Amino acid sequence: MFLSGAGRVGCGEELLVKRLAILDANRCVGCQLCMLACSRRLGYAGLNKSAIHVVSHGGVERGFTVIVCRACSDPPCARVCPEDALKIREGGGVILIPEKCNGCGHCVEACDLGAIKLDQETQKPIICVYCGYCAQFCPHGVIALQEVE
Amino acid sequence: MAGEWINMLSKVLYIDLTKKRYWIEDRRDLFERWLGGIGVATQLYKEEVSRRADPLGPENVIILSVGPLTGVFPMASKTVAVFKSPLNGFFAESHAGGRSASAIRFAGYGAIVIRGVSERPVYLIIEPGRVRFRDAGALWGVRSAETVGRILREVTGGAGVRSILRIGGAGEKLVRYAMVMVETFRHFGRMGLGAVFGSKKLKGLVIIAGRNYRIPNTRKYLELYQKIFKLTMGPGTRKYHDLGTAENVAALNAIGALPTRNFSSGRFESASEISGEKLVETVLARRVACSACPVACIHLAAIREEYETEPFMYKTEFISYDYEPIYALGSNLGIGDRIGMLKLLKAVEDWGLDAISTGVVLAWATEAQEKGLITKDETLLDLRWGDWKTYLKAIQYIVQQPNEFYKVLALGVEEASKRYGGADFALAFNKVEPAGYLTGPLYFISLAIGSRHSHLDAGAYSLDQKLLSTGASLPSPKEAVERIVEEEAWRQILSSLVICFFARGVYKADLVAATLDSLGYSYSEDELKKLGREIYLEKQKLKREEGFSAKNLSIPGRLYQVDTPLGKIDRRYVEEALAYFDQLIKEG
Numbered sequence: 202m203f204l205s206g207a208g209r210v211g212c213g214e215e216l217l218v219k220r221l222a223i224l225d226a227n228r229c230v231g232c233q234l235c236m237l238a239c240s241r242r243l244g245y246a247g248l249n250k251s252a253i254h255v256v257s258h259g260g261v262e263r264g265f266t267v268i269v270c271r272a273c274s275d276p277p278c279a280r281v282c283p284e285d286a287l288k289i290r291e292g293g294g295v296i297l298i299p300e301k302c303n304g305c306g307h308c309v310e311a312c313d314l315g316a317i318k319l320d321q322e323t324q325k326p327i328i329c330v331y332c333g334y335c336a337q338f339c340p341h342g343v344i345a346l347q348e349v350e
Numbered sequence: 351m352a353g354e355w356i357n358m359l360s361k362v363l364y365i366d367l368t369k370k371r372y373w374i375e376d377r378r379d380l381f382e383r384w385l386g387g388i389g390v391a392t393q394l395y396k397e398e399v400s401r402r403a404d405p406l407g408p409e410n411v412i413i414l415s416v417g418p419l420t421g422v423f424p425m426a427s428k429t430v431a432v433f434k435s436p437l438n439g440f441f442a443e444s445h446a447g448g449r450s451a452s453a454i455r456f457a458g459y460g461a462i463v464i465r466g467v468s469e470r471p472v473y474l475i476i477e478p479g480r481v482r483f484r485d486a487g488a489l490w491g492v493r494s495a496e497t498v499g500r501i502l503r504e505v506t507g508g509a510g511v512r513s514i515l516r517i518g519g520a521g522e523k524l525v526r527y528a529m530v531m532v533e534t535f536r537h538f539g540r541m542g543l544g545a546v547f548g549s550k551k552l553k554g555l556v557i558i559a560g561r562n563y564r565i566p567n568t569r570k571y572l573e574l575y576q577k578i579f580k581l582t583m584g585p586g587t588r589k590y591h592d593l594g595t596a597e598n599v600a601a602l603n604a605i606g607a608l609p610t611r612n613f614s615s616g617r618f619e620s621a622s623e624i625s626g627e628k629l630v631e632t633v634l635a636r637r638v639a640c641s642a643c644p645v646a647c648i649h650l651a652a653i654r655e656e657y658e659t660e661p662f663m664y665k666t667e668f669i670s671y672d673y674e675p676i677y678a679l680g681s682n683l684g685i686g687d688r689i690g691m692l693k694l695l696k697a698v699e700d701w702g703l704d705a706i707s708t709g710v711v712l713a714w715a716t717e718a719q720e721k722g723l724i725t726k727d728e729t730l731l732d733l734r735w736g737d738w739k740t741y742l743k744a745i746q747y748i749v750q751q752p753n754e755f756y757k758v759l760a761l762g763v764e765e766a767s768k769r770y771g772g773a774d775f776a777l778a779f780n781k782v783e784p785a786g787y788l789t790g791p792l793y794f795i796s797l798a799i800g801s802r803h804s805h806l807d808a809g810a811y812s813l814d815q816k817l818l819s820t821g822a823s824l825p826s827p828k829e830a831v832e833r834i835v836e837e838e839a840w841r842q843i844l845s846s847l848v849i850c851f852f853a854r855g856v857y858k859a860d861l862v863a864a865t866l867d868s869l870g871y872s873y874s875e876d877e878l879k880k881l882g883r884e885i886y887l888e889k890q891k892l893k894r895e896e897g898f899s900a901k902n903l904s905i906p907g908r909l910y911q912v913d914t915p916l917g918k919i920d921r922r923y924v925e926e927a928l929a930y931f932d933q934l935i936k937e938g
């Protein structure tokens with residue numbers, strides 16, 4: 202169940218589209234368990250394959266910023282992609298079609314949230330699939346998978 | 351004994367500061383035999399450091415190591431540092447968390463060995479497969495370790511996946527108990543690693559992650575992860591989660607085991623002012639965590655303060671607190687003023703000093719001045735119990751060393767008492783100032799015989815507390831030593847993996863064996879225990895070669911005079927235990 206992660210959950214007749222929401226970044230303790238979970242979902246131990254990022258505001262005492270794709274309804278990353286490798290998802294956000302991606306990195310620059318990073322090993326963008334696996338390992342209720350309104 | 355997982359851990363990064371060279375060696379031999387962490391670091395130390403090496407000379411090395419569970423299971427969050435201690439001249443070990451362990455691991459290394467001495471100040475940026483030597487001329491002399499971190503954050507990459515280690519003024523000035531700050535508020539605190547950095551003209555290390563490791567058996571691993579994650583959120587770690595280690599203040603004071611005014615008493619009349627409960631009620635402002643830890647034991651206080659010179663001008667500062675600094679810079683100095691105590695914590699943090707050693711040194715100095723062994727001619731101050739403003743000045747002097755007295759204070763309490771007297775109340779074990787537990791004889795025996803003379807070696811304060819709560823009679827000296835050694839031997843496994851001791855209640859032998867199994871290792875519980883004992887003996891034997899023997903230690907007389915919850919400590923009991931310990935190690 203955790204490893205599929207298409208971000209769409211069948212529920213009776215209608216399809217509910219989900220996205221990851223940041224409920225309260227002030228509760229973030231900087232433990233990186235979400236980042237480790239995102240990598241683990243793919244069968245890796247590491248921090249650099251994660252689609253979610255946690256950085257301090259210049260020192261941990263000032264708290265943390267949690268950065269993850271907010272599933273924009275009009276995503277700039279998709280618009281700048283020269284290869285149409287980022288397909289716009291119904292309800293917001295994008296789906297990566299890796300075969301089409303040429304690794305140019307325009308999407309990384311286009312996202313003002315800083316939510317897209319290039320995988321240094323594959324040279325392709327790491328795109329959140331809105332599976333919510335990370336949220337299951339957030340010990341302090343910072344993030345949650347929510348239905349798109 | 352293990353499969354491919356070792357290949358992803360066994361790379362050792364060697365750095366030569368003298369020649370500005372670096373190279374990577376595959377040390378599968380060590381990681382296969384000794385797991386990682388302290389097991390491997392001990393062997394690297396044996397290879398690298400001669401028994402007679404000068405701790406502050408180029409022949410000393412800094413070894414940082416992590417283990418097979420680092421970044422892979424919850425609370426495997428610590429890095430082990432090994433070096434020859436400038437405080438006592440022996441093999442030394444210090445642990446720190448923050449993001450250091452995951453950064454080293456995911457930069458691609460199981461261990462880092464730093465040799466030599468740089469001609470000029472330098473800091474290093476360590477990445478997968480690469481080390482950059484950066485001129486630290488502009489940073490040298492920046493006395494606040496916090497400020498150094500702020501600068502390094504701005505000028506290096508890797509935000510969010512890096513760790514920043516650095517020294518403050520104390521490390522540069524070779525104070526023998528200078529610490530290395532990790533991120534903010536975590537430290538390689540004990541045994542003087544900061545001075546070793548300073549002696550090598552090494553101002554800091556920035557370690558940036560970049561590697562990812564394919565997990566060999568995903569399903570088994572994911573199930574086990576889920577289970578351990580739940581356990582680390584459970585009652586076994588609640589203490590660290592809620593009040594944090596500061597919970598000990600009230601608990602120890604209640605049984606008369608909170609060291610007060612240089613260990614002259616176990617009860618502090620103002621304990622409730624500096625207790626974990628009171629701190630939560632008044633100043634706790636945020637909690638933060640090390641990498642891969644759901645507990646978030648790091649408790650940060652905020653203090654808001656008006657500038658004396660400018661009304662309506664305010665600042666708010668964050669200060670991390672834990673039990674040990676509260677004892678050392680609070681009750682042991684007779685300080686019940688919460689804000690004053692927090693300012694002392696902030697001062698040692700900024701200057702880059704070890705809080706425990708600093709507090710014990712100042713407590714000795716206060717008592718020595720009270721008794722007339724030293725005067726204001728030496729101290730330049732009127733040191734008085736509870737007077738935190740004067741202690742703030744004294745902390746500054748320990749680093750700046752304006753006269754001969756402070757130069758000697760910077761060598762540690764045992765050296766200071768050798769010069770000025772008062773050995774009876776100079777609290778140290780093999781020159782290492784103790785953590786704050788006046789619980790009874792087992793704790794002090796463990797400080798004398800523990801491989802790093804730390805309360806963490808065996809946690810023997812809890813053995814004393816158990817005797818108190820059950821009303822059981824003292825074990826024989828022989829049995830006491832055996833219990834302490836058994837616990838310390840097991841902790842070598844935790845320190846090799848490397849798991850935070852706050853998760854020791856979660857990671858029992860069966861669970862440790864299961865985690866290793868999920869990564870392709872094969873150890874039975876008994877094999878793990880045997881390996882723990884082997885690592886323990888390796889460390890103890892190293893110290894013997896360097897000249898250690900327990901029976902030659904001078905135990906501070908104060909310990910035989912003060913009341914503990916288990917009554918007065920019997921000198922013969924302690925001496926018998928130490929003699930038995932020497933015999934035990936000799937026989938291996």
